[in-house]
Structures are given as C-alpha cells and as structure tokens.
Amino acid sequence: MPADPAAAPSAPQRILIAGVTGSGKTTLAQRLSAIRDLPRVELDALFHGPEWTPRPTFLDDVRAFAATERWVTEWQYTSKGTDPILAPRADLAIWLDYPYRIVRARLLRRTISRSVLRRELWNGNHEEPLWAMLRQGPEENILRWQSATLHKWRERMPEIAVEHPRLPILRFAHPRDTERWLRTLPRTS
Known part of the structure; x- marks a missing residue:
C-alpha cells in the first residue's frame, strides 16, 4: 500500500474514500468533486429508501455509476x-485512518447536529432523536456502529x-496529511 502521495495518479478520475464512520469520507468526496470536477455519488442515498429501507436497485445503481469514466464516492x-463493483474500476483509493479522538468528535458533532436540526438526509430520512439512539443496538445506533467497526x-x-x-x-x-495532499491536486473546475 503506497502511503506516499507521489505513488498515486496525479489526476485521478475514479476515487474511493474509505474510513470508519465519522472520518470525513463524505466531506472529502465533496471537496474532491469540487477540486477535480468529478461527479459525486453518495452511496447512502443509493442504499437508503424511505423509512431507512434498503432500496432493491442499490447494486444496479452502483454498477451504473461505476461503469462511467469519472466519479468520487465513499467506500462503504x-x-x-460493493467491493467487486467499485474496487476494480477505481484508479485511486483514499483511506482516512485518523485517530479515534478525531473520528469520535466528528461523529458526535455530526450526529448531534443532524438530530437537533432534523435535517433530511436521504429519501426523506432523518437522524433519530438523541434520546431514541440510547435504546438502539449497534446496527441502528451510529455511535455504537463506529465503535464496533x-x-x-x-x-x-x-x-x-x-x-x-x-x-x-x-x-x-x-x-x-489529507490537507497537504489536497493542495497538490491539479484543479479542473
């Protein structure tokens, strides 16, 4: 695994961003989309249907965008x-392997903000109220999910x-380190 950014393509066209929940995958995807003028596909929006039900067309939708020539998405x-679809098509994978204190603080801020503001996430879904999260198991509670994974x-x-x-x-x-690398990317927008 190259840790040296010089080993990566200078103008990547299909980028996967990996990392634990709360590491900043979506934010980095948004920034790369703007810097490189890449279409950004949010896998959460493809996966979650109304009332958090998985969409039956999820993998077909992933195949469709993965077949295109330019994109950036979260690797989840x-x-x-998704692995056999996305990994062979990507020309760069970015792994956000940040310290626990950073990813935990980011997830807490995001979760509290989403819960309090009741902002719509995907397909009419909203973050659970904070009090409801206390009763949820690791599959439903995003904070417990982060710890488990x-x-x-x-x-x-x-x-x-x-x-x-x-x-x-x-x-x-x-x-x-991520910021340092972003400054080296050629801008296309």
Missing part, C-alpha cells in the same frame, strides 16, 4: 456487495492491496 456497504479498514486494507494490486491506496493518518 462492502458487506452488501473502528478497526475494520485496518484489517481489510492489506487484503484489498493483495486483491487489487493495481489500485493505489493512500493512507492518511491525520487530517493535516
């Missing part, structure tokens, strides 16, 4: 079958590197 829903990417990335040897993987251990 791997247990739902905290080391998922550290376990998976060595396997991914072997399975997809042509896919450059940039691992950023701190947001300042």
Whole structure:
C-alpha cells in the first residue's frame, strides 16, 4: 500500500474514500468533486429508501455509476456487495485512518447536529432523536456502529492491496496529511 502521495495518479478520475464512520469520507468526496470536477455519488442515498429501507436497485445503481469514466464516492456497504463493483474500476483509493479522538468528535458533532436540526438526509430520512439512539443496538445506533467497526479498514486494507494490486491506496493518518495532499491536486473546475 503506497502511503506516499507521489505513488498515486496525479489526476485521478475514479476515487474511493474509505474510513470508519465519522472520518470525513463524505466531506472529502465533496471537496474532491469540487477540486477535480468529478461527479459525486453518495452511496447512502443509493442504499437508503424511505423509512431507512434498503432500496432493491442499490447494486444496479452502483454498477451504473461505476461503469462511467469519472466519479468520487465513499467506500462503504462492502458487506452488501460493493467491493467487486467499485474496487476494480477505481484508479485511486483514499483511506482516512485518523485517530479515534478525531473520528469520535466528528461523529458526535455530526450526529448531534443532524438530530437537533432534523435535517433530511436521504429519501426523506432523518437522524433519530438523541434520546431514541440510547435504546438502539449497534446496527441502528451510529455511535455504537463506529465503535464496533473502528478497526475494520485496518484489517481489510492489506487484503484489498493483495486483491487489487493495481489500485493505489493512500493512507492518511491525520487530517493535516489529507490537507497537504489536497493542495497538490491539479484543479479542473
């Protein structure tokens, strides 16, 4: 796995962003979309139908955008079958492997903001009220989900590197590393 940004393509066209919940995948995807003028596809919007029901067309929708020449998206829903679709098409994977204190603080801010403001997320869905989250198990409670999956990417990335040897993987251990790399990207917008 190259940790050196010089090992990555200078003008990536299909980018996957991996990281634990709350690491900043969506925010980075938005920024890369603006910098590189790449269409951004949010997998949460493709997966979650009304009332948080999985959309039956999810994998077909993923296949459709993955077949295009330019995109940036969060690397998630791997247990739902996205890996064999997205990884072979990507020309760069970015792994946000930030310290726990950073990802936990980011997730807390995001969750509280979404819950209090009742902002619509995807397809009419909203974050649960904070009091309701206290009763939820790890599958439903985003804070517990983060704790349960905290080391998922550290376990998976060595396997991914072997399975997809042509896919450059940039691992950023701190947001300042990500910022430094972003400043080196050529802007297309």
